Amino acid sequence: MMHPVKKLRALTALTLGLGLGLAACEPSQPAGGPASGALAWEGHAQEVFDDNIDPAAVGLSLDGPSPRSDRHLRERAQTADVVARVRVQTVTVDSVGDQKTYHLGVQVGVPTLVPAKLSDRTFELSIKPQSPGFGIARSFDSRLRGQTFVGFIKRYGTGDGETVVHWHLAPDTAEVVAAIKEAVMLREISGS
Numbered sequence: 286m287m288h289p290v291k292k293l294r295a296l297t298a299l300t301l302g303l304g305l306g307l308a309a310c311e312p313s314q315p316a317g318g319p320a321s322g323a324l325a326w327e328g329h330a331q332e333v334f335d336d337n338i339d340p341a342a343v344g345l346s347l348d349g350p351s352p353r354s355d356r357h358l359r360e361r362a363q364t365a366d367v368v369a370r371v372r373v374q375t376v377t378v379d380s381v382g383d384q385k386t387y388h389l390g391v392q393v394g395v396p397t398l399v400p401a402k403l404s405d406r407t408f409e410l411s412i413k414p415q416s417p418g419f420g421i422a423r424s425f426d427s428r429l430r431g432q433t434f435v436g437f438i439k440r441y442g443t444g445d446g447e448t449v450v451h452w453h454l455a456p457d458t459a460e461v462v463a464a465i466k467e468a469v470m471l472r473e474i475s476g477s
Contacts, residue, residue, distance in 0.1 A: 323442035326451050333357045333364070334439045334451035336410070337417035342434050342456040343425055355464075361437040361453055362468040366402040370394035370457055371436035373429045374407075376422075387412040387422040389429060391436060398435065398465050408438055410452050418454070433457045435465070 324330065335357075340346045362368055375390035389410040393401075412422045422429065434454040441449055455461050 323440060323448055325443075326441035326449065330439075330441065330451070333360050333453075334437065334441075335417050335453055336412060336451055338421045338434070338454045339456055340421065342454055343421055343429075343432070345421075355455075357453075358455070358461075358464055359468040359471070362399060362465040363472045365399070365437040365439050367393060367397060367405070367408075367436065367438040368399040368465060369397035369401070369436060371408075371434055371438075371454070373432045373434075376427050376430050378426075384414060385423070386414070387419070387426075389422075393436070394433075398462060399469055403438075403440070408436075408450055408452075410438075410450065410454075435461050 326334070371391040371393055373389050374392050375388075377388045377390075379386045379388070389412070391408050391410060393406045393408070395406070412418045416422075435457050437453045437455070439451055441451055443449055
């Protein structure tokens, strides 16, 4: 019988090797998005992919809690279609009366932090007035252009058969990246 520590090291090496191998593969999902019948963005999904920008990601809370204390980080890392460093390329605003909607055009960094389920390398992230990230978008506006975040992006189905993108942007820090890798490794070890 193999010693538990040696077994964990061997499993970790195997997991990292498989992860690197998978990262080199093209995703099996076409660029057009998930097949019809994608999950709806409702209930718990709205908490996990909340269309929000962490305040620490824009320097508003330097002494914020550890990423490991984010109760949704593990789930985001394990279920997102894309988990990667993303750079905001464009910031545009649509206005209808007093209602503004911000649109962040983001470019996905390569390699991704987790093997991507979509081949898309650009996304438009919409921030409506009811979105949690609206206050940050309104305060920072065009200053978001050029910013880099760790993005968790997932497509959801709508009632009319279309897909929409929902997301969460976290600080681009070594601590966030380590928490993501830990979450993915735990999923692979548990086999779920």
